[in-house]
Amino acid sequence: MEAAALFAEERAPLLVMAVGNILKMDDGFADAVLNHLAEMELPEDVELFDAGTSAIDLMEVFDRREKLIVIDAVRGGQEPGTLYRFSPQEVEDGALPMNSLHQVGLLETLKLGELVDCKPKSTVIIGCQPQDTGLGIGLSEPVKAQIERASELVLKEINQFIESNL
Template sequence: MKSKGKILVVGMGNLLRRDEGVGVHVIREMERIPLPNHMEFLDMGTSTLDLVCHLDAVDKLVVIDAMKAGGEPGTIYKCAPEDLIPKEEGPISLHEIGLLESLSMARKMGKQVETVVIGVEPENLGWGLEMSDTIRARIPDIVEAVLKEG
């Protein structure tokens, strides 16, 4: 269902860890193309606790991040924040604890925001500034997944 209000699209990730920076790279790409006026973009990096400060007057939050869920590299996932609660096998997102804490804090402050997480299975989380070719090639598909949310 299309959202009619303000949508905040947040890119998360560490640019120093190759594919871990996918959320930030997607935000940078989206800022260069014409997009709907009701969408705003934020490079959150790894500062998830700062998210609460940006939720005023937001109707929907879309978070883009690397997500280790055991799929093929480049797999795009869509889930709710509750799906990121660590299971016995461990967390699937490298930021999910901070994200969940931030959203919980926002709820306690009366900022209940519909939230969707767009996760991307990374191929290489080693040190380096460049994403893998696999993940770089998926950026248009990730952008499309984000646009479907608004």
């Protein structure tokens, strides 16, 4: 994706953002899901974006978005490959014992965006419990097995957004 398109005046109202590092095994989960989604025909209201590992630099990317779907590796204390769906508010309220590998930067960025009126109206996080986040390329089998299911969860969020905005 070209930087010029990213900062254009007109933006897709729904941003699907992958956060992670493909050089740290299962931390590359989000990138694998994003690549899987990129092979599909998605509505024009949807933009896919690979954020890498630094969410704090992305406030400009969130600006003027109706919905943000974040894909990330998430430590929730369950078996490797367990999928999660939650909102930043649920984590802030302590309702969930989730620990996104990039949660602090993401939650801080969303909070800062709220202060300067640069936050998506709605945010949901789709995460997968990693098995191994050590240095290396490739996903563990339990995490790799969830790429398609996680993509389905993202598509469900996209479809709900589209239907609610008809």
